[in-house]
Amino acid sequence: PVKRTNKKIGRNDPCPCGSGKKYKKCCGK
Numbered sequence: 001p002v003k004r005t006n007k008k009i010g011r012n013d014p015c016p017c018g019s020g021k022k023y024k025k026c027c028g029k
Contacts, residue, residue, distance in 0.1 A: 009016060015026035022028075 007016075009023050009028070011022070011024035011028055013023050015021050015023045015028070017027050019026050
C-alpha cells in the first residue's frame, strides 16, 4: 500500500504506487 506523505498529489499526476496510471484512476479512488 502507498503511504501518505506530505506531498500533494494532483488527481492527474502519475500515481505514486508505480502503476503508471493517473492518481485519480488508480489509488485516488
